[in-house]
Amino acid sequence: MSDLLQKASKVKSCVVEMGKKTTEQKNDALRLIADELVNQIPYIVQENQKDIVNGRENGYHESLLDRLLLHDDRIKDMADALIQLTKLDDPIGETIDSWDRPNGLKIQQVRVPLGVIGMIYEARPNVTVDAASLCLKTGNAVLLRGSSSAIHSNTAIVKVIHDALAKSELPIEAVQLVEDTSRETASKMFKMNEYLDVLIPRGGKKLIDTVVAQASVPVLETGAGNCHLYIDESAQVKMAIDIAINAKTQRPSVCNAIETLLIHEKWAASHLKDLISTLQDNQVEIRADDKTLALVDGLKPASDEDWKTEFLDKIIAVKIVASTEEAIDHINTYGSKHSESIISETNEHVVDFLNTVDAAAVYHNSSTRFTDGFEFGFGAEIGISTQKLHARGPMGLKALTSSKYLLYGNGQIK
Amino acid sequence: MSDLLQKASKVKSCVVEMGKKTTEQKNDALRLIADELVNQIPYIVQENQKDIVNGRENGYHESLLDRLLLHDDRIKDMADALIQLTKLDDPIGETIDSWDRPNGLKIQQVRVPLGVIGMIYEARPNVTVDAASLCLKTGNAVLLRGSSSAIHSNTAIVKVIHDALAKSELPIEAVQLVEDTSRETASKMFKMNEYLDVLIPRGGKKLIDTVVAQASVPVLETGAGNCHLYIDESAQVKMAIDIAINAKTQRPSVCNAIETLLIHEKWAASHLKDLISTLQDNQVEIRADDKTLALVDGLKPASDEDWKTEFLDKIIAVKIVASTEEAIDHINTYGSKHSESIISETNEHVVDFLNTVDAAAVYHNSSTRFTDGFEFGFGAEIGISTQKLHARGPMGLKALTSSKYLLYGNGQIK
Numbered sequence: 001m002s003d004l005l006q007k008a009s010k011v012k013s014c015v016v017e018m019g020k021k022t023t024e025q026k027n028d029a030l031r032l033i034a035d036e037l038v039n040q041i042p043y044i045v046q047e048n049q050k051d052i053v054n055g056r057e058n059g060y061h062e063s064l065l066d067r068l069l070l071h072d073d074r075i076k077d078m079a080d081a082l083i084q085l086t087k088l089d090d091p092i093g094e095t096i097d098s099w100d101r102p103n104g105l106k107i108q109q110v111r112v113p114l115g116v117i118g119m120i121y122e123a124r125p126n127v128t129v130d131a132a133s134l135c136l137k138t139g140n141a142v143l144l145r146g147s148s149s150a151i152h153s154n155t156a157i158v159k160v161i162h163d164a165l166a167k168s169e170l171p172i173e174a175v176q177l178v179e180d181t182s183r184e185t186a187s188k189m190f191k192m193n194e195y196l197d198v199l200i201p202r203g204g205k206k207l208i209d210t211v212v213a214q215a216s217v218p219v220l221e222t223g224a225g226n227c228h229l230y231i232d233e234s235a236q237v238k239m240a241i242d243i244a245i246n247a248k249t250q251r252p253s254v255c256n257a258i259e260t261l262l263i264h265e266k267w268a269a270s271h272l273k274d275l276i277s278t279l280q281d282n283q284v285e286i287r288a289d290d291k292t293l294a295l296v297d298g299l300k301p302a303s304d305e306d307w308k309t310e311f312l313d314k315i316i317a318v319k320i321v322a323s324t325e326e327a328i329d330h331i332n333t334y335g336s337k338h339s340e341s342i343i344s345e346t347n348e349h350v351v352d353f354l355n356t357v358d359a360a361a362v363y364h365n366s367s368t369r370f371t372d373g374f375e376f377g378f379g380a381e382i383g384i385s386t387q388k389l390h391a392r393g394p395m396g397l398k399a400l401t402s403s404k405y406l407l408y409g410n411g412q413i414k
Numbered sequence: 415m416s417d418l419l420q421k422a423s424k425v426k427s428c429v430v431e432m433g434k435k436t437t438e439q440k441n442d443a444l445r446l447i448a449d450e451l452v453n454q455i456p457y458i459v460q461e462n463q464k465d466i467v468n469g470r471e472n473g474y475h476e477s478l479l480d481r482l483l484l485h486d487d488r489i490k491d492m493a494d495a496l497i498q499l500t501k502l503d504d505p506i507g508e509t510i511d512s513w514d515r516p517n518g519l520k521i522q523q524v525r526v527p528l529g530v531i532g533m534i535y536e537a538r539p540n541v542t543v544d545a546a547s548l549c550l551k552t553g554n555a556v557l558l559r560g561s562s563s564a565i566h567s568n569t570a571i572v573k574v575i576h577d578a579l580a581k582s583e584l585p586i587e588a589v590q591l592v593e594d595t596s597r598e599t600a601s602k603m604f605k606m607n608e609y610l611d612v613l614i615p616r617g618g619k620k621l622i623d624t625v626v627a628q629a630s631v632p633v634l635e636t637g638a639g640n641c642h643l644y645i646d647e648s649a650q651v652k653m654a655i656d657i658a659i660n661a662k663t664q665r666p667s668v669c670n671a672i673e674t675l676l677i678h679e680k681w682a683a684s685h686l687k688d689l690i691s692t693l694q695d696n697q698v699e700i701r702a703d704d705k706t707l708a709l710v711d712g713l714k715p716a717s718d719e720d721w722k723t724e725f726l727d728k729i730i731a732v733k734i735v736a737s738t739e740e741a742i743d744h745i746n747t748y749g750s751k752h753s754e755s756i757i758s759e760t761n762e763h764v765v766d767f768l769n770t771v772d773a774a775a776v777y778h779n780s781s782t783r784f785t786d787g788f789e790f791g792f793g794a795e796i797g798i799s800t801q802k803l804h805a806r807g808p809m810g811l812k813a814l815t816s817s818k819y820l821l822y823g824n825g826q827i828k
Contacts (some may be wrong), residue, residue: 015772016746016772019769019770019772020769022768069460099550099791101784101789101790103784105784107779107790114802114803115772115802147427182441184418188445191627193509193626197802197803198802198803212607213605213628213630214630215630215678216626216627216628216629218632218633218801218802218803219632220803222484236825239825242825242827243825243827246827246828247827250827250828262464330629332430350551353417354820355433355434356430356433356434358429358430358433358529359818360818360819361818361819361821362818362819362820362821363821363822363823364820364821364822364823365822365823365824365825365826366519366822366823366825366826367823367826367827367828369827369828370515370517370519370821370826370828371819375515375828376515376521377515377821378512387611387632388528388529388611388632388816389528389611389612389632389634389801389803389804389816390804392816392817392818392819393453393817393818393819402802402803402806403806403807404772404773404775404776404806404807405774405775405776405785405790405806405807406776406777407775407777407778407779407780407784408777408778408780409777409779409780409781410779410780410781411650411653411656411657411780412779412780412784413656413657413660413661413664413780413781413783414658414664414781414783414784414789
């Protein structure tokens with residue numbers, strides 16, 4: 001039996017048991033994992049160094065090596081996150097709804113685990129702890145498939161998790177790592193409908209697109225963010241500039257940073273130069289449409305491709321529009337349905353923007369940088385969904401649950 | 415441009431407009447469609463007869479011809495269903511949740527349409543009206559792809575819907591029928607992620623399995639029902655027999671009818687013969703396990719395949735078990751996670767069964783025949799989901815919706 005099939009069978013074998021675990025049993029296990037991570041820091045760091053050495057040999061970029069790196073503080077942060085997770089409400093067992101039918105049947109809808117979650121992710125080894133702990137907290141079992149670049153780190157972390165689970169009342173089968181990181185194995189995992197209830201890809205656009213295109217297991221798509229900021233005619237000048245700078249530069253590499261600025265022509269006539277120069281003072285490269293080029297000298301023209309691009313860098317496309325409607329059209333054409341914001345003091349425009357822009361999170365007078373499970377107050381985040389089924393936007397613990405109807409009768413027949 | 419691409423483009427073009435329609439505008443359109451269906455009965459019946467004639471020429475089974483057939487009463491029933499639908503609450507625009515964050519951001523989660531729904535279905539032309547009306551009520555646009563056997567009926571019905579929409583404030587683009595019913599076209603539809611937000615297959619297991627295996631568009635799986643009735647040691651005799659007869663024979667061809675009876679050995683020792691003879695009096699063929707064969711003469715033995723089979727006919731597999739646990743294990747091994755029932759007066763066994771059986775609907779002391787949107791009181795049903803993402807069990811109007819976060823700020827930056 002292949003490594004994949006063996007691990008998938010193990011994970012599936014404990015689903016019924018996992019579904020019955022109490023909140024206390026689950027939280028105890030999370031605390032034991034936190035302790036074990038801290039106790040085994042030297043071991044984890046030693047194994048992580050093997051990945052770092054391999055990465056250097058393979059000529060990985062410094063930023064990738066940094067994402068791979070584990071050290072004392074990062075491992076302690078992982079342990080802290082586990083303790084935070086124990087403090088969150090357990091959604092499992094919650095009565096979502098209940099009602100009686102005229103025939104006397106009592107219907108109760110309760111929240112249950114999804115079952116087996118397949119997680120396919122890249123680079124960062126902290127995702128291993130993150131995904132495993134969120135799944136355990138919600139009574140799920142998880143089959144992890146990380147990247148080959150982090151295989152020593154991931155294997156070590158899962159060993160540490162198993163050491164902790166062995167002391168807990170949860171089965172160690174509930175967290176399994178696929179050690180074969182070949183593409184063929186990943187492709188097989190996409191089709192394991194008999195073993196997996198859902199697949200969650202976390203990583204770059206290419207990974208996510210591949211999973212969406214090929215998987216027959218239902219996918220929770222955590223997508224790319226081609227986000228926009230629209231500065232309306234009536235936008236407060238300082239607010240608009242502050243938000244543009246924040247949404248673009250505070251952390252350009254994340255999905256909720258903006259990639260395109262849409263500016264109403266009347267606002268642009270008075271304030272465009274200030275905005276552009278402030279962006280340039282913050283080392284942001286501008287890619288401008290014709291109207292912007294006509295107002296400000298020395299900018300690089302935007303190509304058609306730029307409107308579709310998630311730069312994930314200090315680059316921004318700038319377009320001047322004649323109306324809120326034109327801004328909305330542009331966003332609904334090029335946006336990735338992630339996070340969009342309007343800066344405006346005109347209620348009618350705001351209402352139109354909020355209602356008509358098709359995205360997981362639509363903001364008024366705010367930076368888009370708050371689309372995040374922690375900023376939303378969920379206390380945890382499994383990813384940000386850009387699809388419309390099941391969960392949309394930041395996904396907290398509830399996104400890892402399903403429901404079930406319980407019906408209580410006294411002999412009802414139809 | 416192919417028929418498929420042309421229709422898909424039309425449907426997608428009106429999504430923004432559909433999302434803005436008021437409840438009154440949508441209900442008016444539904445009433446106009448109801449009127450038009452009744453007004454155009456002769457035309458619909460004439461076109462339907464072409465499908466019936468073709469069906470006879472192709473040697474269709476009488477039951478299939480009956481499912482194809484449209485006549486006065488059936489068309490009036492379709493119109494009545496539309497009027498009923500106008501009376502249901504419109505879920506769109508509902509505030510699902512709202513809260514404030516410490517930084518002053520106000521977060522509101524509102525219910526929105528899914529967008530474009532692709533519906534792939536077999537035979538029954540009434541699904542055309544049913545699917546179109548549920549989608550319109552929820553502000554969605556729909557791309558319909560029925561079977562070639564019903565193409566004249568479906569084309570006529572969509573023409574009638576267009577005649578009605580032309581008098582309404584909804585765009586006629588919102589309901590489009592793919593007239594090319596080739597398999598190649600269906601396969602292309604499975605991959606139209608740019609146009610479709612969700613695919614809903616309605617029909618036999620083969621159709622659904624094909625869509626699940628091949629689609630990259632997210633699927634709402636409306637699955638087969640391999641449902642069980644477990645008669646526990648303490649089950650009331652008359653209740654157990656009445657429910658077994660009802661769940662098997664009241665309508666054997668539907669997904670919420672039972673296919674296997676699991677009987678506790680102690681109950682079987684006293685009452686099995688009565689139960690079997692009552693089933694036989696109701697023309698039910700029995701496929702029995704060894705223990706049942708040892709207690710009752712003249713029964714046909716069950717094969718391993720029988721435990722996996724949705725007979726959809728007056729056939730039932732019967733197995734004697736030693737405990738509730740054995741019954742649960744059998745169900746979690748062979749069941750299709752649809753509807754399962756325990757007949758018992760032992761609270762501990764009931765609780766264990768309800769908590770441990772993995773199915774969309776789990777019953778105590780009731781027939782499984784109530785797993786249905788109307789019986790649940792939803793007033794409408796788009797299908798019964800056997801998957802765990804998005805919606806599980808009978809799907810009413812809310813299953814055709816997504817959500818969106820609106821965030822109200824006053825200059826928040828991170």
